[in-house]
Amino acid sequence: MGSEPISEKKVREPFSRAMKDEPISNEQRLKELWHILDLLEIEYKKTSDLHTLISSVSESLTLVWKRRDPKSELALKGLLLILEYCLSHVFDGHSVFEVFVTSLGFNTVIFWKHCAGYIFDSDLGRGTKFRDALLFSLTLYDVNTGKNRLRELYAAVPGIRKSLLGVNAKQFGERYHHLQKRLAKYGSQSSLCSVSSESDAEEGMKTFHVRSGNHSESDGEEDSKKPRSGLATPHFQQRVINVSNAPPVSLKREKTGDWEIKQGSGGLVACVDPVMSKDHENLWLANLGMNINDKKNKRPGSVASESFPSTNTLGLPLIKQTIAEVFFHVLADDDMDAPKNEKQKKAREEMSLLGVLNNYNRGNYKLNPVVVQEDDYNVYYGGISNGLLWPALHNLPEYIVSEYNDEKILRAHWCAYVRVNYQFAIDAVRNSRPQDFIWIHDYHLMLVGMIMQSLDQHLEVGFFLHIPFQPPGEFFSKYSTVGFAVLRGLLRFTKVGFQTHRDRTKYIELVQHYFGTAKIVYDNKMDIYSGESRRLKKGNPEMQTDKTNFQNCQSLNFSVTNEGWTCSLGVFPVSIKNDDFLKFVDLPETIKLKNDIRKRVMGEHPAPDGRFFFSVERFDYTKGIMEKLQAYQRYFERHPDRIGKDVLYQIAVTNRRSVDTYRVYQDECIDLADRINQTFMSSENPSWKPLIFQTDGMQRSELVAAYLAMDIGVVTPKKDGMNLVAKEMLVCNPTAGLVLSTGAGSEIQFTTAGLYTDKEKNYHRISNVFDADSYCDAFYEAALESEAVRAEHGKRLHEFIMANDIERWSSAFLDPSWTHEVIRPTQIETLDDFFSLMMKTRNVRRQIVGRVLKGIPIRSHFAISLRNAKESLEQICKPGTHTAEFKSSPDSDEVAHFEIDNELQEFERDLSFIEYVQSDDADNVEQFVDVSGKYEFGTGFQKKVEKKIQM
Ligand SMILES: O=P(O)(O)OC[C@H]1O[C@H](O[C@H]2O[C@H](CO)[C@@H](O)[C@H](O)[C@H]2O)[C@H](O)[C@@H](O)[C@@H]1O
Numbered sequence: 025m026g027s028e029p030i031s032e033k034k035v036r037e038p039f040s041r042a043m044k045d046e047p048i049s050n051e052q053r054l055k056e057l058w059h060i061l062d063l064l065e066i067e068y069k070k071t072s073d074l075h076t077l078i079s080s081v082s083e084s085l086t087l088v089w090k091r092r093d094p095k096s097e098l099a100l101k102g103l104l105l106i107l108e109y110c111l112s113h114v115f116d117g118h119s120v121f122e123v124f125v126t127s128l129g130f131n132t133v134i135f136w137k138h139c140a141g142y143i144f145d146s147d148l149g150r151g152t153k154f155r156d157a158l159l160f161s162l163t164l165y166d167v168n169t170g171k172n173r174l175r176e177l178y179a180a181v182p183g184i185r186k187s188l189l190g191v192n193a194k195q196f197g198e199r200y201h202h203l204q205k206r207l208a209k210y211g212s213q214s215s216l217c218s219v220s221s222e223s224d225a226e227e228g229m230k231t232f233h234v235r236s237g238n239h240s241e242s243d244g245e246e247d248s249k250k251p252r253s254g255l256a257t258p259h260f261q262q263r264v265i266n267v268s269n270a271p272p273v274s275l276k277r278e279k280t281g282d283w284e285i286k287q288g289s290g291g292l293v294a295c296v297d298p299v300m301s302k303d304h305e306n307l308w309l310a311n312l313g314m315n316i317n318d319k320k321n322k323r324p325g326s327v328a329s330e331s332f333p334s335t336n337t338l339g340l341p342l343i344k345q346t347i348a349e350v351f352f353h354v355l356a357d358d359d360m361d362a363p364k365n366e367k368q369k370k371a372r373e374e375m376s377l378l379g380v381l382n383n384y385n386r387g388n389y390k391l392n393p394v395v396v397q398e399d400d401y402n403v404y405y406g407g408i409s410n411g412l413l414w415p416a417l418h419n420l421p422e423y424i425v426s427e428y429n430d431e432k433i434l435r436a437h438w439c440a441y442v443r444v445n446y447q448f449a450i451d452a453v454r455n456s457r458p459q460d461f462i463w464i465h466d467y468h469l470m471l472v473g474m475i476m477q478s479l480d481q482h483l484e485v486g487f488f489l490h491i492p493f494q495p496p497g498e499f500f501s502k503y504s505t506v507g508f509a510v511l512r513g514l515l516r517f518t519k520v521g522f523q524t525h526r527d528r529t530k531y532i533e534l535v536q537h538y539f540g541t542a543k544i545v546y547d548n549k550m551d552i553y554s555g556e557s558r559r560l561k562k563g564n565p566e567m568q569t570d571k572t573n574f575q576n577c578q579s580l581n582f583s584v585t586n587e588g589w590t591c592s593l594g595v596f597p598v599s600i601k602n603d604d605f606l607k608f609v610d611l612p613e614t615i616k617l618k619n620d621i622r623k624r625v626m627g628e629h630p631a632p633d634g635r636f637f638f639s640v641e642r643f644d645y646t647k648g649i650m651e652k653l654q655a656y657q658r659y660f661e662r663h664p665d666r667i668g669k670d671v672l673y674q675i676a677v678t679n680r681r682s683v684d685t686y687r688v689y690q691d692e693c694i695d696l697a698d699r700i701n702q703t704f705m706s707s708e709n710p711s712w713k714p715l716i717f718q719t720d721g722m723q724r725s726e727l728v729a730a731y732l733a734m735d736i737g738v739v740t741p742k743k744d745g746m747n748l749v750a751k752e753m754l755v756c757n758p759t760a761g762l763v764l765s766t767g768a769g770s771e772i773q774f775t776t777a778g779l780y781t782d783k784e785k786n787y788h789r790i791s792n793v794f795d796a797d798s799y800c801d802a803f804y805e806a807a808l809e810s811e812a813v814r815a816e817h818g819k820r821l822h823e824f825i826m827a828n829d830i831e832r833w834s835s836a837f838l839d840p841s842w843t844h845e846v847i848r849p850t851q852i853e854t855l856d857d858f859f860s861l862m863m864k865t866r867n868v869r870r871q872i873v874g875r876v877l878k879g880i881p882i883r884s885h886f887a888i889s890l891r892n893a894k895e896s897l898e899q900i901c902k903p904g905t906h907t908a909e910f911k912s913s914p915d916s917d918e919v920a921h922f923e924i925d926n927e928l929q930e931f932e933r934d935l936s937f938i939e940y941v942q943s944d945d946a947d948n949v950e951q952f953v954d955v956s957g958k959y960e961f962g963t964g965f966q967k968k969v970e971k972k973i974q975m
């Protein structure tokens with residue numbers, strides 16, 4: 025073609041279509057591409073399938089564009105038209121986007137530079153949301169491939185990440201918050217609560233700065249009240265940002281239109297709520313079940329059909345989408361004008377929820393809702409989370425919903441799962457400060473760490489899995505898109521906690537198997553792994569042994585490094601806050617309720633040796649409710665002497681009915697329950713009913729009364745997380761018996777602690793819930809056990825649980841020293857050991873300097889590292905001296921001596937520097953500035969060693 029200008033007359037300008045325009049048909053797009061390919065004389069097959077065409081020509085177009093000749097311009101247009109198509113079809117066009125990005129090869133940064141203008145013009149001028157679509161598409165690409173292409177977009181388009189996160193608004197918010205706190209401390213009369221606009225707030229800040237300046241010249245008592253600033257301002261305390269799908273509250277709309285807010289149920293909430301309640305500054309992000317229903321805006325093939333929650337906000341959570349597609353913020357405006365029409369009235373009514381939330385937030389930690397598209401949420405919750413991940417991770421593949429046999433459906437649902445994780449990640453980053461600890465919970469949010477890292481790498485993000493990790497092989501063959509992303513996703517958290525050693529071991533095995541290059545390090549210096557086999561001995565100062573075992577869980581440290589990321593893996597059996605249950609036990613109303621429940625269950629005239637069995641759980645197939653009912657049926661067949669005496673009170677709280685497998689299971693259980701009652705109703709004792717089956721849950725106060733009323737608790741899951749109810753039962757009622765299956769996490773923990781051995785069986789263990797005969801024999805044994813023996817066993821379990829309160833779980837997980845980033849106390853034997861320790865400390869020092877210079881607060885584990893390093897050095901000094909002794913090489917007997925006075929002093933100085941920057945002290949920084957030039961930060965020793973080696 026030489027250098028003739030190419031005719032582009034018929035080529036449409038990319039990204040020139042307004043959101044309200046009719047979507048472009050695939051046929052039209054095909055023609056546009058054919059035309060460009062013809063003009064560029066690129067060979068192609070005239071297929072009518074757009075995806076096939078794009079996949080086959082993307083690379084050729086890239087090659088022409090890269091040549092930087094007269095044809096390049098047109099080739100770029102072709103690429104932009106393809107990108108426009110992909111971004112208009114984020115879900116159904118993702119496979120083609122993957123091919124497209126891959127074909128760009130090493131040219132992505134420059135390509136994103138070229139297309140940023142088109143995208144921004146289109147978004148601003150035509151109301152499209154291509155920026156958000158591109159950010160999400162690249163996130164999905166990274167999740168699916170394990171690559172890091174989103175970073176290339178950040179590099180190419182400065183500010184895009186910040187605009188997504190609303191960083192400026194966030195910084196403003198933080199400054200404002202900080203100022204409020206400082207003024208509150210200072211005791212100022214002028215409240216900033218009335219600040220209503222940005223300019224007002226800035227005015228407030230100015231006032232503050234003037235005061236601050238004046239004060240620096242005064243002294244005396246007044247001085248202690250002064251607002252101060254550390255070096256690393258804005259300096260705030262570390263908060264816990266908790267992120268989970270389930271909120272700690274359940275919200276219900278009353279007939280009156282008022283919102284009722286109640287404590288949520290479920291084990292996750294029960295164990296995390298106490299941790300959060302410790303500090304009102306903590307923040308919990310969760311989905312409240314109110315999402316964006318955007319159906320009316322849907323038009324296939326239009327950008328709006330996959331509209332993204334608006335990101336142009338103050339970084340505050342969004343709760344309600346109004347007619348004009350404007351989002352209201354959680355900060356409700358009470359002074360709004362009267363509603364203009366019905367729609368506005370309805371929207372207002374729903375807004376009253378904000379008042380409820382605000383009230384909740386006032387006397388509590390903060391609860392902020394994460395709002396997503398309703399359709400996405402349904403698929404994420406009822407589909408991937410509870411239709412695939414839940415059964416797969418419990419190793420119950422028979423409950424994986426059958427529609428996932430269709431790869432297309434699986435991929436489409438997976439996109440929704442990723443998008444909800446993406447929204448949680450964005451909200452978590454927006455709401456976090458660099459010194460916070462972000463704690464993500466459970467299988468719904470396994471990708472949040474990975475996505476958060478790509479948005480802000482300064483954050484420390486931990487993950488706890490509340491359920492088992494026992495996926496079957498087919499999780500990685502049949503559902504590979506999901507399987508590998510989940511395996512990889514977990515490795516992108518800073519630390520990950522499992523309920524049991526069994527689950528962590530399984531995870532490590534899978535990582536080893538599938539990611540051959542992953543480096544797994546077991547910190548054997550801190551090895552208390554064998555603590556697992558320690559046993560509690562009868563009559564021992566009981567909990568001592570196990571306390572050690574549990575406390576040391578944090579040190580059972582595995583770290584895995586994969587694709588440049590390192591993650592610590594620990595084991596933390598979850599528990600309950602004992603006092604939250606015990607506080608109900610002795611209340612007169614509880615005692616009354618307990619008697620009422622017992623009477624209701626056992627009847628007015630119970631048999632003297634009749635037993636009250638009690639089970640309470642979510643109506644879930646993992647809980648083994650069907651198997652329990654089958655065993656109970658068998659119980660009366662095998663042991664007819666118990667007919668007319670014993671009663672099983674089963675509470676199975678209906679949930680997840682949107683998932684087919686749950687609906688079917690729940691209906692089958694209810695049928696069987698009815699059959700049992702019909703079969704065994706006794707004509708001799710017509711008031712007796714063998715089974716009371718209830719599908720409504722109980723509030724905690726009533727639940728405690730039921731625990732007190734029962735004789736024997738029955739907790740027999742097939743496979744489950746921890747089953748906190750088992751612990752709750754025995755904490756509240758130490759005289760109760762317990763039938764517990766090996767599928768329960770608590771059973772694994774009890775066995776580990778030696779509470780079930782050949783010699784001492786403190787509960788009735790069910791090893792196989794499918795074996796109805798042995799199962800019902802355990803029921804029988806429990807029913808015949810004397811009250812004294814039952815109480816003796818109950819007491820042992822009670823004491824164990826009391827000694828392992830939830831406090832221990834959370835403080836072990838949150839302990840800053842539990843991370844691979846911490847320098848552990850090291851035994852220095854050779855020069856190499858010595859040198860490697862000093863290199864590690866140099867890295868820590870670099871991070872400290874980097875953070876202070878950037879104004880980012882430093883992490884508490886830096887000081888732990890330096891202290892450990894210093895103590896390790898002191899260990900090798902001759903007593904009373906600063907002369908270190910160690911072998912010059914592993915094979916040599918020669919002992920080298922080094923004066924390490926400077927190094928030790930330097931550690932002292934660094935540690936006081938850390939203390940200083942973490943304090944509110946703004947004065948006396950000179951003490952840390954070395955103007956003599958004699959000393960280089962953290963390198964003194966290295967120089968000395970080099971010199972010595974040269975000699
Ligand atoms: O939110 P739902 O779908 O209604 O489910 C409720 C919760 O169920 C699961 O709880 C698990 O966590 C407990 C505490 O660690 C553990 O003891 C139990 O065995 C697990 O099943 C689920 O993991 C939570 O995410 C749900 O919120």
Ligand SMILES: O=c1ccn([C@@H]2O[C@H](COP(=O)(O)OP(=O)(O)O)[C@@H](O)[C@H]2O)c(=O)[nH]1
Nearest residue numbers: 289290291292294642721722746747748749
């Ligand atoms: O009617 C009910 C049933 C359960 N729970 C609480 O829900 C939690 C269930 O936790 P578990 O670990 O046993 O199972 P999960 O539901 O989390 O799988 C426990 O704290 C129970 O006290 C409740 O408050 N009311």
